[in-house]
Structure formats: C-alpha cells, structure tokens
Amino acid sequence: MSQSQTLKGIDYLQGNEALVEGAIAAGCKFFAGYPITPSNEISERMSWRLPQVGGIFVQGEDELASIAMVIGASWGGLKAMTATSGPGFSLMQEGIGYACMTETPCVIVDIQRCAPGQGIATKGQQGDMMQARWGTHGDHEVIALAPASVQEMFDLAVEAFNLSESYRVPCLIMAEEIVAHMRDKVRLRDPSELRLKERRRPDIPPGKKIDFHQLDDEAGIPPMPRFGDGYRIAVSAFSRNRMGYPITDRDLHGKLLRRLSNKILNNIDAIARFETSFLDDAEVVVVSYGTPARSAKSAVKAAREEGIKAGYVRLITVWPFHHEKLRALCGGAKEVITVEMNLGQIFGEVERAVARNAHTSLVSSPGVEPPTPWEILSKIREVA
Amino acid sequence: MGEAVEHPALKYFRKERLPHVWCAGCGTGQIFHYTVKAIEELGLDPDRVVWVSGIGCSGRIGAYWIGDNMHTLHGRPLAFATGIKLARPELKVIVHGGDGDLASIGGNHLIHAARRNVGLTVICVNNFNYGMTGGQVSPTTPLGSVTTTTPFGNEEPPFDLCDLVASAGATYVSRWTTFHARPAINSIKKALQRDGFSFIEIVSQCVTTYGRRNRMGDGPQMMRAFQRMSVTKEQAARMSEEELRDKIVVGEFVDRQRPEFSAMKRELMKMARGG
Numbered sequence A: 001m002s003q004s005q006t007l008k009g010i011d012y013l014q015g016n017e018a019l020v021e022g023a024i025a026a027g028c029k030f031f032a033g034y035p036i037t038p039s040n041e042i043s044e045r046m047s048w049r050l051p052q053v054g055g056i057f058v059q060g061e062d063e064l065a066s067i068a069m070v071i072g073a074s075w076g077g078l079k080a081m082t083a084t085s086g087p088g089f090s091l092m093q094e095g096i097g098y099a100c101m102t103e104t105p106c107v108i109v110d111i112q113r114c115a116p117g118q119g120i121a122t123k124g125q126q127g128d129m130m131q132a133r134w135g136t137h138g139d140h141e142v143i144a145l146a147p148a149s150v151q152e153m154f155d156l157a158v159e160a161f162n163l164s165e166s167y168r169v170p171c172l173i174m175a176e177e178i179v180a181h182m183r184d185k186v187r188l189r190d191p192s193e194l195r196l197k198e199r200r201r202p203d204i205p206p207g208k209k210i211d212f213h214q215l216d217d218e219a220g221i222p223p224m225p226r227f228g229d230g231y232r233i234a235v236s237a238f239s240r241n242r243m244g245y246p247i248t249d250r251d252l253h254g255k256l257l258r259r260l261s262n263k264i265l266n267n268i269d270a271i272a273r274f275e276t277s278f279l280d281d282a283e284v285v286v287v288s289y290g291t292p293a294r295s296a297k298s299a300v301k302a303a304r305e306e307g308i309k310a311g312y313v314r315l316i317t318v319w320p321f322h323h324e325k326l327r328a329l330c331g332g333a334k335e336v337i338t339v340e341m342n343l344g345q346i347f348g349e350v351e352r353a354v355a356r357n358a359h360t361s362l363v364s365s366p367g368v369e370p371p372t373p374w375e376i377l378s379k380i381r382e383v384a
Numbered sequence B: 001m002g003e004a005v006e007h008p009a010l011k012y013f014r015k016e017r018l019p020h021v022w023c024a025g026c027g028t029g030q031i032f033h034y035t036v037k038a039i040e041e042l043g044l045d046p047d048r049v050v051w052v053s054g055i056g057c058s059g060r061i062g063a064y065w066i067g068d069n070m071h072t073l074h075g076r077p078l079a080f081a082t083g084i085k086l087a088r089p090e091l092k093v094i095v096h097g098g099d100g101d102l103a104s105i106g107g108n109h110l111i112h113a114a115r116r117n118v119g120l121t122v123i124c125v126n127n128f129n130y131g132m133t134g135g136q137v138s139p140t141t142p143l144g145s146v147t148t149t150t151p152f153g154n155e156e157p158p159f160d161l162c163d164l165v166a167s168a169g170a171t172y173v174s175r176w177t178t179f180h181a182r183p184a185i186n187s188i189k190k191a192l193q194r195d196g197f198s199f200i201e202i203v204s205q206c207v208t209t210y211g212r213r214n215r216m217g218d219g220p221q222m223m224r225a226f227q228r229m230s231v232t233k234e235q236a237a238r239m240s241e242e243e244l245r246d247k248i249v250v251g252e253f254v255d256r257q258r259p260e261f262s263a264m265k266r267e268l269m270k271m272a273r274g275g
C-alpha cells in the first residue's frame, strides 16, 4: 500500500479489523495494548496501519502501562485508544478511573470473552457489562457502546471517539468475541461524511490563568489544553479546586463529582442511542444489545409472522443507561424480555426501567454462543 | 541588607500552593531545587518541560512545577510519560518517583522504559522507605533497617537501582545523595541534554519515618551521614562486599548512546509510508 491514509469503499473484514479502520477514520493516532485473545487482531492491524497514517503503535509491557500510555498520549494531543479482554480490562480499571477524574478523552475496547478467571479465551460472553459501569472505584459516569455487527464495529469506533472527545470521558466499546471475529461486508465510510468531533481547546492564548478544572456551569465540560503549549496545566486525579489543586472540602468535592456525572447524564438524550422495530402495537418487547440482538431480531420477526405482537429494542449505548427512554419505548407492552449473553447483568437495569408497567423475564446464555432465536421465540410464545 | 530574599527555586514553584506537604528537613524539596537549578542553568523554556510524577511524598514534586505537570498513578509515571513523549517528542519530559513508586509497584515499567530507551529524565527519590504511607519497607530498604513493617529489621535484600536500569539499557545512569548538591545538579543537566532514558538516583532523607526509626537524627544529620557513607565507584571497586554493605556508591555509571524510542517510532512511520 502506498501513501495510503484512510481506506475507503467496500471491504470484507473481520469485526476487529473493521474497528481499527473506524478508529483510524476517526483520527486515532495512538494505540497501546497488551496481547490478549480475542482482541489481538486489533493490535496487530494497528501495528501496521497506524504508522501508515502518521500514528504510533506501542505494545505495552502490560495493560497497566497500556492505559497509562494512552492517557499520556491524549494529554499530548493525540486521539488515543487501547484494546483488551476481560483479564486485561480488570487491570485497566485504575487507569480508567484516572481518565474519568482527569477528564481524559480515550477509547477502551473490551472484546469480552467467557469469564470469570481465564474462562474460555476464544469464546464470547457479555460478562463485563457491570465492570464497564462500576469497575473503577468511586462514583463516576462512562459511556459504553455495544456493537452488533461488523459494520457497527467500524461505525461505533468512530462514534466512541466522537463521544469521548465531546464529553472528555473514557468511552468503552463493549464488543465480544463473536462480533470481533465475524467476517462481513463493511462500508469504510469516507472521513468527509463522518462529522468528526474534536475536544474543545482553550480559545484564549496561553499566559492567563484559566479555569481548566471546575466550571460554575454544573454540567460544563472545560476546554482541554495540550502539554507543551504554554498553558501550564496541572493534571492530577486528586479531587480538586478550580486551579486543579487538591482539596478535602465536602462542597468542592461534591461540586466536582456532580459536574463529572452531570456532563454525561444531562446529555443522555444525545448520547444514548437505540435501534427499534415493531414497537407501535407491541405487547411483548424484547430488549437486547450486542451480538445477541441478532438472535433477538430474528425471533421477533418470526413471532410477528405467527401473529404475536412482538417488538424489538436494541441498546446501542448501554451506559449511561437511559431508563426513562426505555420505559417510553416499551410503552404499553405487558411483557419485556431481556436477552443477553451472561447470567443477567443488564436485566437488572431493564427491570428498573419497566418493572412498574410490565412483567419482566430473562433469556440468557452463559456465553460461548448467544441465546438462539428459537430459545427467544419460545419465551415470546410463552409470555404472549 | 535585611530585605527578605526569595528562595531561588520559588520562581519555578507554584507559590499559590504553599505551604507544601513535605516535613521540615525532608530531602524531597531539595530535589525539586536541584531539578529547577539544572533547568535554569541550561536556559530551558519552562513551557517546553513537562514534569510527571507518581504517588508518594516524592510524587508531589512534579505538581509544584510551574509548567505543565501530571501527577499520575502510583507506579505508573513512566508509562504516562512514555505516552507524552511519544505524542510530543520535542518536549523535555522529567519524571520524579519514589523508590516504592519506581522500583516496587512500577518496577516493570522501569525496566521496560530503560530497555526501550524512552527519552525521559528520570529522578528517583530514594528515601529507603514508603514515606507517604507512614514508613513501610521498600525494595531499597537496607538489610537490617527498621521500618513500620520490618519491626525486627529488614530481612529482604535491597535492589541496586542503578545496576538494574543499566542492565536494562538506560543510556545515562548516576547516583548521588541530597548532600551532593552540585554533582546532582550537573548530572540532571547532563541527563537533560541526552536524548535517551536517563536515570538519576538521589538518596534522600526521610526524617519523619525512616530517619527517626533508625535513629539517624534530623535533616542535616542525615545528610552528614550520607556524606560519611558515600564512596565513589572507583573507591568501591577496591572494596569487598562486606565493606560495601553500609555504603552508598556515588558517581556516574553509564553514559552511552542508543537510538531513542520516539525517534525510532518516527523512523518507522517514514518506512511504513514508503518514505
């Protein structure tokens, strides 16, 4: 390949490869990661694609180093990403918390595999969904997306960078082995049609004392300077005042904590995306996310063919969880079925959203394979 | 006469952050001073120098630097600094960390940053213990020393950090103590002028925990003890292991050239783009 920048047009790729192309189209210029199945194809492709587009690839000495390098590179002004799987995702949690507290844009990909422990390295599961939400210590908000197709591995990689840059928050791509290794036709969208977002930079010249840390606006997102540009910024994960200096004061800590949460929660309508179909008159709604949504969709279609008023909701954004919107989407349904590839993690959130209006149930698989369309269809028949 | 003279290091210190956190007599502030002195004497633009530090008493050094700084995670400053250096190779990146920070929880990053020859100036504040958390044993605590977790005397052999990073590939390595102000400043200056991974260990007095438990006296007394304990590497070469047991070997151990990591990554980019 010559002076190629971004690849364009139609290609036939594996999910992990499509994700790399999406990241590069979004302007990713730095990747650090440590080998772990089933995410390896991401590092491997990054190692040759990034240098081609003027980016930097590093194989970290471990996941602790990888997430730290990513955060450092982000403060150096680069769009940065790492990819891993469960055991490595656990190791990255302290770094993810650091990124939340310091409002560092970065993208973290977890190609989930069967867990806990070493589990089954080569088989998928959605077992890290709650770790994505609460894995790092302390109150915080992150954004987590769940791709369900090879095309979405590309599209959501772009979206992850856009969200992360816009809200100065780590954005997690919670894929799993099946969609990561699936091969399919992908449209590699041209960057010109992507509407890429960049972090807001300070709009005043360096030299003045600027408020990079706390804003009076309780959901504000401060501008982010880059190291070496003369703004003399102090970055630290201590709870902080306006200057970025450590505080031990209840009010100031509360103000910071609420701003970090509100900058996400107040924008939940813009952040949380859903795919829906057959909802208008639905009496039974099937809620899913990621790969199992493929089974869920087939099951809902089959149920419709049988005359059952079944509806389909897929969470594209899992965190922040938009309870209110889900409740509205489920509308008059009397039954809501959650489908996922774990023993029921997001099921609890769906219950919180709809249990007052509907009866809820779970169709789950422990991983390896998603629940089959037949398993879901028989549940739909049972509750309809 | 009689006018108050501002401490020369204060020009580079975020004065609005005073009082600082360090105990009276602690060596950590001296190491801040030695670092800014080196920067001043070299005439470096503070806006082009980023200080990165870990967590600990020594980890607070960077956060007082007037320019850009990043107070990172315990053990990880070298990995954060690697990301910064790769993103902004034209900047000078200085890392301050403690013996616990760089050699225990962050030991893996230490050897790998040295192996890769990342262009960082690393200053290890070796105070022989975990000052910040109350004086626990660290990987550099001398045999027999008392700490809060070695009440009977430390039974674990310590690391020689200079040997470690030299073997791992560091291109500039030296050791001094807070007593050796001028040689330490000169070493930091040299390191800042080198492209590669430079490591300067500065033995420092933790008066409040290590010094007190081992009856070493106040700050000045501890510094005089460092003076008495120090031998040059030339003297050390003629001494037995037994004779060296309570000694601090000071001097420059390594000064060599190897390709620097961020420069190699740039080369790779050219290659990949067919240039």
Ligand SMILES: Cc1ncc(C[n+]2csc(CCOP(=O)(O)OP(=O)(O)O)c2C)c(N)n1
Pocket: B055, B056, B057, B058, B059, B074, B097, B098, B099, B100, B101, B102, B125, B127, B129, B130, B131, B132, B133, B138
């Ligand atoms: C992951 C993690 N583990 C433990 C700590 C607690 N901790 C803070 S400072 C420190 C040790 C500091 O010792 P050293 O690095 O030698 O620095 P010093 O205070 O002696 O300068 C520890 C263990 C922490 N902050 N993070």
Ligand code: SF4
Pocket: B021, B022, B023, B025, B026, B027, B028, B057, B058, B127, B131, B132, B205, B206, B207, B208, B209, B210
């Ligand atoms: S505890 Fe020790 S290292 Fe920490 S500030 Fe006090 S004297 Fe210095």
Ligand SMILES: [Mg+2]
Pocket: B056, B098, B099, B100, B125, B126, B127, B128, B129, B130, B131, B138
């Ligand atoms: Mg120490």
